[in-house]
Amino acid sequence: MQSAITNSSVTSISPSRDGFRDIVERHQSRVFSIAFRILGDRGTAEEVAQDVFLALYRNLDRVQSQEHLLSWLRRVTVHRATDAYRRRASRVEFAADEFCEEHMRLEGTGSVSQRAFESSGMATSIEQMVSSLPLAQRSVLLLRYQEDLMPTEISALLSMPLGTVKSHLQRALKLLRTKASRQRKEAVHG
Amino acid sequence: MVEFGEKMQDSEKDGFDPELEAMFEQELRATLQAGPAPDGFADRVLARVDALPRHEPLSWPLRAIRNPVVRGAIAAALLLSVGVGGYFEHKRERQIAGEHARQQVLLALRITSSTLQDVRSKVDGDTTNQQDAN
Numbered sequence: 001m002q003s004a005i006t007n008s009s010v011t012s013i014s015p016s017r018d019g020f021r022d023i024v025e026r027h028q029s030r031v032f033s034i035a036f037r038i039l040g041d042r043g044t045a046e047e048v049a050q051d052v053f054l055a056l057y058r059n060l061d062r063v064q065s066q067e068h069l070l071s072w073l074r075r076v077t078v079h080r081a082t083d084a085y086r087r088r089a090s091r092v093e094f095a096a097d098e099f100c101e102e103h104m105r106l107e108g109t110g111s112v113s114q115r116a117f118e119s120s121g122m123a124t125s126i127e128q129m130v131s132s133l134p135l136a137q138r139s140v141l142l143l144r145y146q147e148d149l150m151p152t153e154i155s156a157l158l159s160m161p162l163g164t165v166k167s168h169l170q171r172a173l174k175l176l177r178t179k180a181s182r183q184r185k186e187a188v189h190g
Numbered sequence: 191m192v193e194f195g196e197k198m199q200d201s202e203k204d205g206f207d208p209e210l211e212a213m214f215e216q217e218l219r220a221t222l223q224a225g226p227a228p229d230g231f232a233d234r235v236l237a238r239v240d241a242l243p244r245h246e247p248l249s250w251p252l253r254a255i256r257n258p259v260v261r262g263a264i265a266a267a268l269l270l271s272v273g274v275g276g277y278f279e280h281k282r283e284r285q286i287a288g289e290h291a292r293q294q295v296l297l298a299l300r301i302t303s304s305t306l307q308d309v310r311s312k313v314d315g316d317t318t319n320q321q322d323a324n
Contacts, residue, residue: 017236017239017240020236020239021232021236024231024232024235024236025232028227028231028232028235029224029225029226029227030224031227032224032225032226032227032228032231033224033225033227034224036225037222042228046227046228046231046234049227049231050231050234050235050238053235053239054235054238054239054242057239057242058242126217126218126221126222127221127222130218130221130222141218141222142222145215145218145219145222146222146223146224148219173211173214173215176214176218177214180214
């Protein structure tokens with residue numbers, strides 16, 4: 001199969017159909033997963049992921065290396081998914097972040113059922129807990145733990161101050177720990 | 191998973207536990223692995239790529255005119271032709287003016303010559319009459 005970008009040092013880009021298919025197949029799970037975890041909806045996530053690859057196709061001649069491609073895909077996916085999330089939030093006339101905070105507050109009072117958590121595995125629980133994080137924290141957390149990027153790399157990718165990235169990470173981890181602990185208690189005490 | 195739960199229970203008594211922190215992050219990393227994209231995703235992306243409007247290749251004069259070097263050369267040629275044209279026009283105007291001046295000088299000379307001729311005839315006529323009278 002013809003490769004559009006063969007290795008990190010090669011700068012020649014072939015926008016041929018086969019070469020582009022190769023790129024899509026290699027990066028589709030990464031792009032889709034970022035979009036899905038930000039949006040929490042498979043349909044919209046697929047739409048966003050397709051848009052990202054279409055934008056890539058139009059800008060393929062500007063991509064200079066494998067690293068550049070990866071960084072471009074991550075940045076554009078996060079930004080487009082965030083935009084889609086905000087558009088959707090404004091359409092339904094409530095801020096999803098506020099909803100998450102309210103959800104977490106109710107959890108603290110035991111008003112929200114944790115049956116889903118109890119009946120499923122830890123992985124599903126973590127997925128659900130991550131999806132309830134505020135948008136900025138979720139994006140940073142995804143780039144840190146799904147994409148395995150260092151805070152400095154996330155800072156550069158999102159054009160966000162390093163201190164803000166670290167603060168988002170700490171807050172997200174703290175929230176997740178609190179939720180995990182609460183979930184475990186509820187599981188133990190029935 | 192069970193180990194993580196037990197550790198968490200212990201840490202609630204002690205507060206922050208770096209080991210638990212590391213385990214939690216490890217768990218997070220394992221859970222947040224990229225999942226597979228929906229079936230046929232690449233085909234749908236390529237179908238959208240195929241549906242994009244195709245740009246017809248430009249003919250060579252249009253392609254050439256988009257080249258900044260060619261544009262510069264065209265601009266230089268235009269400036270040069272305007273300069274050269276202006277020079278020749280100026281030269282032609284000067285030639286016309288010179289010819290006009292030459293014609294005027296010749297006319298003046300002809301008038302002067304004719305006048306002198308008249309004067310000379312008169313002087314010659316007067317001299318003959320005087321000799322005849324003597």
